[in-house]
Amino acid sequence: xxxxxxRKLAVAATLTIAxxxxxxxxxxxxxxxxxxxxxxxxxxxAELIKLITSALLLSxxxxxxxxxxxxxxxxxxxxxxxxxxxxxxxHNNVQFMTLKYVDPAxxxxxxxxxxxxxxxxxxxxxxxxxxxLQWIALALLMVGATTSQIGCSGSGLSAPMQGYMLGVLSACxxxxxxxxxxxxxxxxxxxxxxxxxxxxxxxxxxNAARLLIDDINVxxxxxxxxxxxxxxxxxxxVTWMVVCNLAFTGLLVSWIMKFADTIVKVYSTSMAMxxxxxxxxxxxxxxxxxxxxxxxxxxxxxxQLYYINPLDLIPSANRHDGLSQASR
Amino acid sequence: xxxxxxRKLAVAATLTIAxxxxxxxxxxxxxxxxxxxxxxxxxxxAELIKLITSALLLSxxxxxxxxxxxxxxxxxxxxxxxxxxxxxxxHNNVQFMTLKYVDPAxxxxxxxxxxxxxxxxxxxxxxxxxxxLQWIALALLMVGATTSQIGCSGSGLSAPMQGYMLGVLSACxxxxxxxxxxxxxxxxxxxxxxxxxxxxxxxxxxNAARLLIDDINVxxxxxxxxxxxxxxxxxxxVTWMVVCNLAFTGLLVSWIMKFADTIVKVYSTSMAMxxxxxxxxxxxxxxxxxxxxxxxxxxxxxxQLYYINPLDLIPSANRHDGLSQASR
Numbered sequence: 001x002x003x004x005x006x007r008k009l010a011v012a013a014t015l016t017i018a019x020x021x022x023x024x025x026x027x028x029x030x031x032x033x034x035x036x037x038x039x040x041x042x043x044x045x046a047e048l049i050k051l052i053t054s055a056l057l058l059s060x061x062x063x064x065x066x067x068x069x070x071x072x073x074x075x076x077x078x079x080x081x082x083x084x085x086x087x088x089x090x091h092n093n094v095q096f097m098t099l100k101y102v103d104p105a106x107x108x109x110x111x112x113x114x115x116x117x118x119x120x121x122x123x124x125x126x127x128x129x130x131x132x133l134q135w136i137a138l139a140l141l142m143v144g145a146t147t148s149q150i151g152c153s154g155s156g157l158s159a160p161m162q163g164y165m166l167g168v169l170s171a172c173x174x175x176x177x178x179x180x181x182x183x184x185x186x187x188x189x190x191x192x193x194x195x196x197x198x199x200x201x202x203x204x205x206x207n208a209a210r211l212l213i214d215d216i217n218v219x220x221x222x223x224x225x226x227x228x229x230x231x232x233x234x235x236x237x238v239t240w241m242v243v244c245n246l247a248f249t250g251l252l253v254s255w256i257m258k259f260a261d262t263i264v265k266v267y268s269t270s271m272a273m274x275x276x277x278x279x280x281x282x283x284x285x286x287x288x289x290x291x292x293x294x295x296x297x298x299x300x301x302x303x304q305l306y307y308i309n310p311l312d313l314i315p316s317a318n319r320h321d322g323l324s325q326a327s328r
Numbered sequence: 329x330x331x332x333x334x335r336k337l338a339v340a341a342t343l344t345i346a347x348x349x350x351x352x353x354x355x356x357x358x359x360x361x362x363x364x365x366x367x368x369x370x371x372x373x374a375e376l377i378k379l380i381t382s383a384l385l386l387s388x389x390x391x392x393x394x395x396x397x398x399x400x401x402x403x404x405x406x407x408x409x410x411x412x413x414x415x416x417x418x419h420n421n422v423q424f425m426t427l428k429y430v431d432p433a434x435x436x437x438x439x440x441x442x443x444x445x446x447x448x449x450x451x452x453x454x455x456x457x458x459x460x461l462q463w464i465a466l467a468l469l470m471v472g473a474t475t476s477q478i479g480c481s482g483s484g485l486s487a488p489m490q491g492y493m494l495g496v497l498s499a500c501x502x503x504x505x506x507x508x509x510x511x512x513x514x515x516x517x518x519x520x521x522x523x524x525x526x527x528x529x530x531x532x533x534x535n536a537a538r539l540l541i542d543d544i545n546v547x548x549x550x551x552x553x554x555x556x557x558x559x560x561x562x563x564x565x566v567t568w569m570v571v572c573n574l575a576f577t578g579l580l581v582s583w584i585m586k587f588a589d590t591i592v593k594v595y596s597t598s599m600a601m602x603x604x605x606x607x608x609x610x611x612x613x614x615x616x617x618x619x620x621x622x623x624x625x626x627x628x629x630x631x632q633l634y635y636i637n638p639l640d641l642i643p644s645a646n647r648h649d650g651l652s653q654a655s656r
Contacts, residue, residue, distance in 0.1 A: 109618070131641050133461070136629050140468070143622050143629075147475055150618060158615075287486075290437070290478060294471050298626060301464050301471075305633070310641035313459050 003259040012260065012268045015252040019272035022245050024279060029238045037234035038225065040214060042243055044207035045231075049247035051200040058193035071194045081195075082202040084181050089206065091173040098170055101163030109149055110167030115142040117168075117175035118266050125179050128261075137306035138263075140298055145270045148277060148295025178262040185258040192258050199254070267303060274299060331587040340588065340596045343580040347600035350573050352607060357566045365562030366553065368542065370571055372535035373559075377575035379528040386521035399522045409523075410530040412509050417534065419501040426498055429491030437477055438495030443470040445496075445503035446594050453507050456589075465634035466591075468626055473598045476605060476623025506590045513586040520586050527582070595631060602627060 029035065062069050099107055119138040122128050130138075185195055211225045223230040256265050274296050281288045357363065390397050427435055447466040450456050458466075513523055539553045551558040584593050602624050609616045 132636065133633075133641060136633060139625065140629055143625050146618070147622050150478070150622075290474070294475050294478075297467065297471050301468055305461075305464060308460065310638050313461060313638035313641070 008256075008260045008264065011252060011255055012264050015249065015256065015265070015268040016272045016275060018245055018249045018252060019269050020275040020279065022242070022249060023272075023276045024283070025238065025242045025245055029236075029242050035234075036236075037239050038222070038231070040211060041225065041231045042239075042246060044204065044211060045243045046246040046250060047200050047203035047207050049244065050196065050250050051204055053247070053251065054193045054196035054200060058191065058197060061191060061193060069191045069194075070189050072188060072190050077188075078198050080184055080187075081198040082206070084177050084184070084199065085202050085206040087173060087177040087180065091170060091177065094166060094170045094173060098163060098166040102159040102167065105149070105151055106159055106163070107167065109146050110164070111171065111174070112142045112145045112149075112270075113168060113171035114174040115145065115266055115270065117171045118178055118262055121172075121175045121179040122262055126183060126262075131310065133305050133308055133310070137302045138266075140302035140305065141267065141270055144295045144298030144302060145273060146295075147298060148274050148292045150291045178257075178265060181253075182257045182262045185254065192254065195258070196251070196254050200250075263306070267306070270299060271303075336584075336588045336592065339580060339583055340592050343577065343584065343593070343596040344600045344603060346573055346577045346580060347597050348603040348607065350570070350577060351600075351604045352611070353566065353570045353573055357564075357570050363562075364564075365567050366550070366559070368539060369553065369559045370567075370574060372532065372539060373571045374574040374578060375528050375531035375535050377572065378524065378578050379532055381575070381579065382521045382524035382528060386519065386525060389519060389521060397519045397522075398517050400516060400518050405516075406526050408512055408515075409526040410534070412505050412512070412527065413530050413534040415501055415505040415508065419498060419505065422494060422498045422501060426491060426494035430487040430495065433477075433479055434487055434491070435495065437474050438492070439499065439502070440470045440473045440477075440598075441496060441499035442502040443473065443594055443598065445499045446506055446590055449500075449503045449507040450590055454511060454590075459638065461633050461636055461638070465630045466594075468630035468633065469595065469598055472623045472626030472630060473601060474623075475626060476602050476620045478619045506585075506593060509581075510585045510590045513582065520582065523586070524579070524582050528578075591634070595634070598627060599631075 029037075058069075095107075098110075102110065115138055119130060119135065123130055181199075184199075185192070208226060215222070215225050225231055253265055256268070274292065277292050278288075278296070280286055281292075357365075386397075423435075426438075430438065443466055447458060447463065451458055509527075512527075513520070536554060543550070543553050553559055581593055584596070602620065605620050606616075606624070608614055609620075
């Protein structure tokens with residue numbers, strides 16, 4: 001099960017493309033600026049597709065290699081899998097509270113704090129060592145992402161203190177979900193598809209429960225959303241592309257958590273945010289601004305710094321032979 | 329004549345403070361928003377003060393240590409000293425031409441290119457090695473300085489191509505002046521004050537000539553500026569502080585070129601630009617903006633990266649004993 005660096009890079013690049021497509025597809029799925037379908041149904045269908053895909057892949061794997069496919073069947077183990085969904089549930093509520101104090105542009109900017117909080121939790125919870133360059137790289141990725149998002153309004157840092165506190169809490173929860181998922185996927189040598197099966201089963205349950213609760217809260221005025229005919233009301237080909245792309249993105253993230261790490265995911269999604277902005281410049285004929293250019297330069301430098309091997313910085317004349325083989 | 333790292337740092341910090349004071353003093357020297365004195369006279373008086381100071385320090389040095397004070401008296405040598413003034417002359421003309429195509433805000437932003445052009449000329453002309461981290465650091469310093477200057481207007485990148493070309497040329501000339509001065513100060517072991525004496529003599533001549541030419545161009549309607557009574561018209565205590573601070577800044581730059589290098593100067597002046605903006609926030613009660621915070625973080629990370637010793641990045645377990653003593 002040796003995964004090469006090139007394969008990780010390929011998956012990370014695919015995740016970047018899929019994540020940036022998600023924003024563009026979601027925009028394209030609107031008609032006259034509004035959703036003609038119930039957007040809350042998208043995550044549930046995506047979870048279902050991920051669940052079915054993982055089940056199919058697992059059964060194929062078990063047929064091909066029955067002995068090599070490691071599966072731990074233990075309820076104590078399985079009960080760790082709903083926790084990411086629970087963290088996201090709390091996160092969504094904190095997000096909702098934060099948006100009472102800060103405007104969406106400021107919320108988006110505060111969201112970049114998760115880059116640094118992920119680094120901290122990665123160090124603390126997963127006991128992973130980050131060298132000085134890597135800490136600087138994470139700080140710069142956060143700065144670069146923020147720079148690219150600076151608009152003329154909302155750059156005044158003037159929300160009430162509660163807004164900032166909740167924004168920081170939100171960033172911590174978001175980082176916690178990522179780091180916890182990595183810990184979960186790596187805690188044993190279980191087959192990835194089997195782990196996905198457990199993860200997405202809870203995902204389906206939580207998302208279905210959310211739709212049901214929403215229905216109850218509004219007294220079923222839109223009908224019973226979990227009925228297929230109600231759920232798929234207004235769906236067209238683009239909507240299905242949104243759903244499938246979201247499912248694909250989720251499967252890529254799982255793979256990255258198992259075989260690479262949370263930081264790879266953070267880079268992929270931060271880069272995707274900027275790729276989306278660049279594509280928007282071309283697709284929607286928006287003028288490119290200096291902030292975006294500066295943000296992209298900073299993020300690219302950050303990526304280079306994070307993956308520099310300190311040994312390559314030392315002139316070969318000063319290098320001891322054994323040293324050049326030591327890995328970071 | 330061993331100069332410690334701490335002494336270089338102290339001089340660089342002093343240069344940062346002096347440079348940022350310069351902007352604030354210049355603003356303070358205005359009455360009701362306009363200069364009550366002829367601002368073009370400030371550089372000439374500063375050159376004169378630097379010349380007199382250097383002459384006094386040199387004579388003291390020669391009295392104290394007649395044998396240890398190295399002085400090369402050779403006209404071929406001396407004729408290298410007007411070249412920085414000549415480069416600045418060309419630079420000022422290019423600047424004037426550039427401002428026909430771009431607005432001052434864009435010109436200021438283009439000016440940050442000199443950080444990277446200085447790195448390139450430092451490598452090419454002075455044959456100095458920069459490692460990968462140091463190149464990344466210079467790019468980030470440029471990005472950070474630019475980020476801090478982003479305003480809401482003028483961030484659209486929409487000047488004509490000639491404007492950008494001239495802006496790049498201006499950045500190259502500015503870098504050339506710095507790198508050439510460093511080469512000049514380091515070409516031999518001549519005493520710093522003797523080198524200054526030659527440098528500032530030409531500085532006085534060029535600045536006096538400029539004032540004379542300006543007078544001729546306007547037909548002496550303001551009188552003969554080089555007469556002391558005309559030159560000092562409207563001067564008050566603050567004006568003299570502007571002059572003395574400019575002279576002090578110049579002397580610090582000379583010292584840095586001789587005993588440290590151009591990159592130290594680039595960091596000092598770029599940091600000074602941001603220090604001035606922070607002080608302006610407090611002094612003039614301007615709201616702090618996110619761009620400034622992001623720019624300062626980026627520049628601070630850049631400074632750390634530039635001066636990181638790659639050997640410190642390698643865990644000591646992997647380190648060969650001889651290696652830890654090797655210097656960059």
